[in-house]
Amino acid sequence: MKSSAPSFLCTAADEVRAAGPLVHCITNYVTVNDCANAVLAVGASPIMSDEPADVADITSVCGGLDLNIGTLNVRSVEGMHAAGARAAELGHPIVLDPVGAGASALRTRTAVELLGTLPVSVVRGNMSEVRALAGASSSTRGVDVGAADAVGEKNLDASVALVRELAAKAGCAIAVTGAIDVVADAERAFVVRNGVALMGKITGSGCMLSATTVAYAVAHVDPLEAAVAAVASMGLAGQVAAGRMGPSDGNGSFRTYLLDALYNQTGAELAAGALVEEVL
Amino acid sequence: MKSSAPSFLCTAADEVRAAGPLVHCITNYVTVNDCANAVLAVGASPIMSDEPADVADITSVCGGLDLNIGTLNVRSVEGMHAAGARAAELGHPIVLDPVGAGASALRTRTAVELLGTLPVSVVRGNMSEVRALAGASSSTRGVDVGAADAVGEKNLDASVALVRELAAKAGCAIAVTGAIDVVADAERAFVVRNGVALMGKITGSGCMLSATTVAYAVAHVDPLEAAVAAVASMGLAGQVAAGRMGPSDGNGSFRTYLLDALYNQTGAELAAGALVEEVL
Amino acid sequence: MKSSAPSFLCTAADEVRAAGPLVHCITNYVTVNDCANAVLAVGASPIMSDEPADVADITSVCGGLDLNIGTLNVRSVEGMHAAGARAAELGHPIVLDPVGAGASALRTRTAVELLGTLPVSVVRGNMSEVRALAGASSSTRGVDVGAADAVGEKNLDASVALVRELAAKAGCAIAVTGAIDVVADAERAFVVRNGVALMGKITGSGCMLSATTVAYAVAHVDPLEAAVAAVASMGLAGQVAAGRMGPSDGNGSFRTYLLDALYNQTGAELAAGALVEEVL
Structure with missing residues (x-):
């Protein structure tokens, strides 16, 4: 591994603020407010719409699409397919967040169908969700990663190899986030070590990341680099937020603080603080 | 223009806290929590319900109705019409927030139908949404105002004239919010200059305002004055919140801080801090 | 009444953190984010799903179920019955939050049907909602308790007797929260005095409590004790949060601060700070 942060990090973050892309999110109602504020914090603009009769128009005025299957329902899944079809026609990047894949048949099937039908640019999930999406055995624990699947230093090489393999099979970039993040496509792989444990103590850190990944993927041409930059950006914001915690804070x-840190983060700060290594 | 704040501002704000009206909100799931807390912050009580089989009963126990079409769906639009019909029977003030009108055919059509069918008291939106609602050309950018439509000092006179004209046509008060806010009905017009740019960096500042406008319209008889007071109240809260921002805040x-400022705002403070001018 | 806090408080809180149960919430979209963060704050994990085709699988991987009828719709009510049926098969504790029962026919009927059909462990609501659920006359004010129903020192004995009676009739524990909280089943009754008025100035304090009550009921065998501990835990967090308020805070x-206080609360602190009396 090499240890200097890739030069595209600063570029990608600045591109998001310069372009201010519109991001269409079809996402769960649990964390949707945080997703909207996170998209605003990185310098983009969110618009949410899941009604099948509304989504094609909305996607048409946006630059990219976030498909997050948490709290999916029959109508919103229909909206995801309709929005995805339109985004595909327009060549917009699509990020798929398979929330809870492996935890229910409907979620697994929906995620598999979306990935199989649409030209997804990036899949962003935890290792249990990504394994389930790939048809591998998975130890998912609700919407959290199962202990047997979690990525750590001990199984890092194997995890990187697995994400590479799944990415090659899926034909897109995959960002597996957790204590250590692994982001790979068929050709390149990166490890990001900005994660802090507090990220798992709020709802929505993963959902927010998926939404900001769309902003990065719209503003920055390479989906893998966009995903790496978005992952590092959220992780660094988590570190900054954790550093701000006082004794009464929870x-x-x-x-x-996480939103605040995202909001104030510059491209230069991201490049300086990101703990990103390319796995060669 | 005259520069002293209208005397109804303090009265209206105090009336809201004294009456504590119940506000029925049919609103989007993105900012609904903020809307509820904003309604509580100004001294009223929110209740949310969008199910067609539930809304007539809920509206009946409330004092006014907020119809916000963000994340509309076929079922919730049906709920809006049912709730609106009941509110009309009861003579309750109705505030329409045409979120994203102009950005999709469904949103534009829904907003037009609601305005055409129901005795709306106040429309609250950005200039692109209000133009789209009035059938004028619009440069809307998702749920944000388009650059060509934004109200500034340079096009203020023309903007005021346009809002007056649209209000006369719609037969209600219209509050167009942005860097400078314009609130008018067929007879009177007000300009409010309490806006701060940070208001556009969070999701929901407009939605919150539409919800608190209902509280003002229930407690204060004149819908135009209620809208002016609610607009100034939210703008002043934004100024107070902006003044509280530290270097790490985002x-x-x-x-x-915005909710906090709304919560602590008294009628006297509103009257003292509001930058409201009546356009004569 | 006796004044020392029951010994099960510390035990129950520590059991939640030790077990980290998964809590399936079918809840309203107004306060769902706060519910998720509250569940995380007490050391458990939330997962939200309301789609009838998804809920049985999700409930199967969880330990308990929260049924909150705020912003109910025809589809989500179907999801509540399906999830409840599966939870019943699995012997999972079910907490019912009858938000707005008494304010609409649909809400009252739905709450009554859920209570009549499912083996509910705990009902958590305000006195107006609980009265409506029990078929008694109710002075509900939207989703807030009506003045005539509110529990205070003056009507405390009568309130305790009523809650006991309703609990016996319903065959479960009932937690009536307000200025003073009353928690009872057919055999025992407790009064909790940790409430602060600020709890009513945010949306969702009751919803959060219902969600954390599930976590307590999964981790602690006795539903009544679990409900008492969860009520005291939320009340004490409210006191701590209120004590942290500065002059600009709202x-x-x-x-x-409420979430922060829940997050930092230990079992020992709960036992020391809880103002719980068993009514003998």
Whole structure:
């Protein structure tokens, strides 16, 4: 591994703020407000719409699409397919967040169908979700990664190899986030070590990342690099937020500080603080 | 223009806290939590319900109705019409927030139908949405105002004239919010200059305003004055919140500070801080 | 009444953190984010799903179920029955939050049907909602308790007797929260005095409590004790949060501080701070 942060990090973050892309999110109602504020924090603009009769128009005025299957329902899944079809026609990047894949048959099937039908640019999930999406055995624990699947230093090489393999099979970039993040496509792989444990103590850190990944993928041409930059950006914001925690603070304040840190993060700060290594 | 704040501002704000009206909101799932907390912050009580089989009963126990079409769906639009019909029977003020009108055919059509069918008291939107609602050309950018439509000092006179004209046509008060806010009905017009740019860096500042406008319209008889007071109240809260921002704060903290400022705002403070001019 | 806090408080809180149960929430879209963060704050994990085709699988991987009828719709009510049936098969504790029962026919009927059909462990609501659920006359004010129903020192004995009676009739524990909380089943009754008025100035304090009650009911065998501990836990967090309020803080900051206080609360602190009396 090499240890200097890739030069595209600063570029990608600055491109997002310069372009201010519109991001169409079809996402769950649990964390949707945080997703909207996170998209605004990185310098883009969100618009949410899941009604099948509305989504094609909305996607048409946006630059990219976030498909997050948390709290999916029959109608919103229909909206995801309709929006995805339009985004595909327009060549917009699509990010798929398979929330809870492996935890229910409907979620697994929906995620598999979306990935199989649409030209997804990036899949962003935890290792259990990504394994389930790829048809591998998975130890998912609700919407959290199962202990047997979690990526750590001990199984890092094997995890990187697996993500590479799944990415090659899926034909897109895959960002597996957790204590250590692995982002890969068929050709390149990166490891990101900005994660802090507090990120798992709020709801929505993963959903927010998927939404900001769309902004990065719209503004920056290469989907893999966009995903790496978005992952590092969120991880660094988490570190900054964790550093701000006082003795009375808990996950309520952490959530606020996380958005604040994203909001104030510059491309130069991202490049300086990102703990990103390319796996050669 | 005259520069002293209208005397109804203090009255209206105090009336809201004294009456504590119940506000029925049919609103999007992105900012609904902020809307509820904003309604509580100004001294009223929110209740959310969008199910067609539920809304007539809920509206019946409330004092006014907020119809916000963000994340509309076929079922919730049906709920809006049912709730609106009941509110009309009861003579309750109705505030329409045409989120994203102009950005999709469904949103434009829904907003037009609601305005055409129901005795709306106040329309609250950005200039692109209001233009789209009125059938004028619009440069909307998702749920944000298009650059060509934005109200500034340079096009203020023309903007005021346009809002007056649209209000006369719609037969209600219209509050167009942005860098400068214009609030008018067929007879009177007001300009409000409390806006701060940070308001556009969080999701929901407009939605929150539409919800609190209902509280003002229930507690204060004149819909135009109620809208002016609600607009100034939210703008002043934004100024107070912006003044509280520290170097590490971003849109996460701003959102919290905005609710805090609304919560602590008295009628006297509103009257003292509001930058409201009546256009004669 | 006796004044020392029951010994099960510390035990129950520590059991939640030790077990980290998965809580399936079918809840309203207004306060769902706060519910998720509250569940995380007490050491459990939330997963939200309301789609009838998804809920049985999701409930199967969880330990307990929260049924909250705020913003119910025809589809989500179907999901509640399906999830409840599966939870019943699995012997999972079910907490019912009858938000707005008494305010609409649909809500009252739905709450009554859920209680009549499912083996509910705990009902958590305000006195107006609980009265409506029990078929008694109710002075509900939207989703807030009506003045005539509110529990205070003056009507405390009568309130305790009523809750006991309703609990016996319903065959479960009932937690009526307000200025003073009353928690009872057919055999025992407790009064909790940790409430602060600020809890009513944010949306979702009741919803959050219902969600954390599930976590307590999964981790602690006795549903009544679990409900008492969860009620005291939320009340004490409210006191801690209220004590942290500065002059510029309002309901925005209180919401954050409440989650923070829940997050940092230990079992020992709960036992020391809880104002719980068993009514003998």
